[in-house]
Amino acid sequence: MPSLGADMQFGTVVDWRVKPGDRVKRGDVVALVETEKGVIEVEIFENGVIESLVVQPGQKVPVGAMLATLSGDGTKTEAPAAKLAAISPAPAAPPKEEAVPLKIPIVPAAEPSVRLRVSPLARKRAQELGVDLSTIAGTGADGSITIADVERLAERVKPPAPAVSPAVSAAKGLDLSAMRRVIAAAMARSKREIPHYYLSTTIDMRKSLDWLAAENAKRPVTKRLLSSVLLIRAVALALRSTPDLNGFWIDDGFRASEGIHVGVAISLRQGGLINPAIHDVDKKSLDELMENMLDLVNRARTGHLRSSEISDGTITVTNLGEQGVEGVFGVIYPPQVALVGFGKITDRPVAIEGMLGIRPILDATLSGDHRVSDGHRGGRFLLAINRLLQEPEKL
Amino acid sequence: MSNSSEAQIKEVVLRVLNGIAPEVEIDAIDPRRDLRDQMDIDSVDFLNFVIGLHKDLGIEIPDADIPKLASLNSCIGYLLSRVKQS
Numbered sequence: 001m002p003s004l005g006a007d008m009q010f011g012t013v014v015d016w017r018v019k020p021g022d023r024v025k026r027g028d029v030v031a032l033v034e035t036e037k038g039v040i041e042v043e044i045f046e047n048g049v050i051e052s053l054v055v056q057p058g059q060k061v062p063v064g065a066m067l068a069t070l071s072g073d074g075t076k077t078e079a080p081a082a083k084l085a086a087i088s089p090a091p092a093a094p095p096k097e098e099a100v101p102l103k104i105p106i107v108p109a110a111e112p113s114v115r116l117r118v119s120p121l122a123r124k125r126a127q128e129l130g131v132d133l134s135t136i137a138g139t140g141a142d143g144s145i146t147i148a149d150v151e152r153l154a155e156r157v158k159p160p161a162p163a164v165s166p167a168v169s170a171a172k173g174l175d176l177s178a179m180r181r182v183i184a185a186a187m188a189r190s191k192r193e194i195p196h197y198y199l200s201t202t203i204d205m206r207k208s209l210d211w212l213a214a215e216n217a218k219r220p221v222t223k224r225l226l227s228s229v230l231l232i233r234a235v236a237l238a239l240r241s242t243p244d245l246n247g248f249w250i251d252d253g254f255r256a257s258e259g260i261h262v263g264v265a266i267s268l269r270q271g272g273l274i275n276p277a278i279h280d281v282d283k284k285s286l287d288e289l290m291e292n293m294l295d296l297v298n299r300a301r302t303g304h305l306r307s308s309e310i311s312d313g314t315i316t317v318t319n320l321g322e323q324g325v326e327g328v329f330g331v332i333y334p335p336q337v338a339l340v341g342f343g344k345i346t347d348r349p350v351a352i353e354g355m356l357g358i359r360p361i362l363d364a365t366l367s368g369d370h371r372v373s374d375g376h377r378g379g380r381f382l383l384a385i386n387r388l389l390q391e392p393e394k395l
Numbered sequence: 396m397s398n399s400s401e402a403q404i405k406e407v408v409l410r411v412l413n414g415i416a417p418e419v420e421i422d423a424i425d426p427r428r429d430l431r432d433q434m435d436i437d438s439v440d441f442l443n444f445v446i447g448l449h450k451d452l453g454i455e456i457p458d459a460d461i462p463k464l465a466s467l468n469s470c471i472g473y474l475l476s477r478v479k480q481s
Contacts (some may be wrong), residue, residue, distance in 0.1 A: 216458040221449045224458060226438050269418060269435075297439045322437050 001055075002042060003063045004035050004310040008182070009153075012037050012060040013067065020099045022050045024070070024368025025125050031067060032202065036178040038274075042307040048072045083311045103201045107298075148192060152185055164389045179272040187331045193356035194249070194337075195370040198329050203384045203389055211392040227345070229290045230321050231385075233342050235317055240382035245338040245366075245381055246314045250263045254337065254372045263291065263333065275333060276305050277313035286395060321345060327363045337369035340385075404452070404474050408467065411447035415440050426467035448474065454481050 001011045014032040018024060029041040030050070035189075048070040055067045137154050178230045178368035190196075210229055216224045239260050240245045247256040260282045263275040278292045298307055316333050321344035326340025343363040350359050364385055388395060409421050416434050425433060431441055445456055445464065454477045456464070463473040 018444075213458070219458075221442075221445050221456055224442065226442065228438065265439075269416060294439060294442070300442070 001033070001061050001063050001065045001067055002307050002311060004033070004040050004063050008063055009064050010060050012179050013016060013055045013057050013314045014039055015057050016053055017041075018050045018053075020052055024048060024050060026080045027308075033148040033307070036182040038179070038305070040301045040305050040310055042067075044070070045119040046072065048071055101222065111253050112152055116247050124249055124395060148189065152189065154191040166202050172241055179274075183273060190331050191333050194332050194361055196332060196376065197370050197375060198365060198369050199368070199375060199382060200329075200363055201379075201386060202217045203362045204350070205362045207390065208389045208392040209345070209360055223287070224291075225286055225290050226293075227335055227340075229293060230389065230392055231319065232262050232264065232278070232281060232293070232317055232340055232395055233284075233289055234385045234388040235315070237395070238260055238381050239246060239315065240282060242373070242377055244377055245368065247337060247372075248314070248335040249369060249371060250335055259312075261312045263316040263336070265318035265330075266294065266297055267303055267317060274300055274305070274310075275313060275316050275318075276277040276300055276309035279308070279312060317342070318364055319360070323370065328365055330365070330367050332369055337372045339367040339369070347390075401471060401475055404478065405467075405471050406473070407451050408448065408470055411444055411451060414447065415444055424467055429465050430467060430470070431465075452478060454478060 004011065004289045010142070012035075014034050016031050018028075018030045024030060024044050025047045026043075026045055028044050030044045031042045033040050033042050035147075051069040055061055055065070061067070069384055074103045085375045088234040126127055133145060133150075136145050136149050137147055205227075209227065212225060212227055212230065217299055219225075243256045244254065247254060247261055249255075259278045259280055261276045261277040262281045265273060265275045266274055276296055277294060278289065281289060284292065296305075297308065313333070313336060316330070316339045317338065318330050319342040320328050321342055324344055326343040326346065328343055330339040330341045332339045341364070345360045345362045347358050348361040350361065351357075363383055366382055368374075408460075409424075412424075412434070413421055416436055419434050424430070429438065430444075433477070436444070445461065448454075449456055452474060454474070456477070456480070460473065464470040
């Protein structure tokens, strides 16, 4: 069971898209898994032949549990559980042996012979909240259970608040109160653990908007570009010179990501928020990005996201300009280490070469993790975005 | 749809809108108010709306004309004139 988000602990297999004997290749969708964020299409990260399906539809299993066994075909790549465990505090999958079916626990059974490592404060907090310590996978030193672990689980087991119309939730197959709890847990963890710093700058968007208008005037409606694609592309290119903003904070250390996979914050029509990633943004053209973004938004809103899109984001971009917001000071989505916010482009008076002029101005902000970067690096990053947007034809 | 009536175009517009925002009560849309504002649809949704109109009505909608689609009334009026031209 892959980790589809920093605070996912369990997932339910809804359906298998493969059967024993099927040949699969990296990237194939093999199962549908239900999480608090909806039903996600789980991809496989190895080539091979499906040997057995270990978990049956309807079964709920913890992150890291083996879902199926696969016999390799000599082109083995990194296994999904191992890959995803590397960016998640969730427990890792047991070692996998090719072509050998392994039995795994369907529920996380506590080992009675193993003494739990719990700090006194965490134990006290668990008693206060009525949390069973044996059901927690500790994320502290040597797997010890921390207060944060206890509070995270307590958040999960709270009864859902009836904040959303049941009719709307049922119609979309989403438990929105559960999604809100997941968001709350991730954001609370972020604010608790990540020492945020915030920077902002203003960007003159006239050149970008003029270029975009001229470009769109030549294009059929099906090929038009939105300004948000230029922003996402500029962020990705700016990250090439500031790699310390692109990656994950794991096990008390920063791991830079080789790929630049930009998570795009998407508000769901029925409520809630999700930030699936567009992969390798720095290597794609604006046309490819536009196509990817339309596809991603449409699938996010119809509940057809893939597991890699949920788990692979290396930075998040949130654009609240359409809501009339001028400046966005966002909360970093752990284990990421940075978030870029864009506000509304508004005509404002600015001084240009000693004269007063009116220009379309965009507020760009950076929320950075001070454990990894600082204001100097963050400032260079925002400056790079600004420079890139002054030459939109090169994006 | 070169012989489309206003009623037919309205039906297409409402059908495309319903596909984009199925949770919105189409009958409750104020025809004079901004569609994006009252339906809470963003630029991606609106682009999908324009693409849907283009496909269903078979007309090209220049980027410069997008502001003419702002409200239900202005949208229908604009599309009617475009369909008659085509």
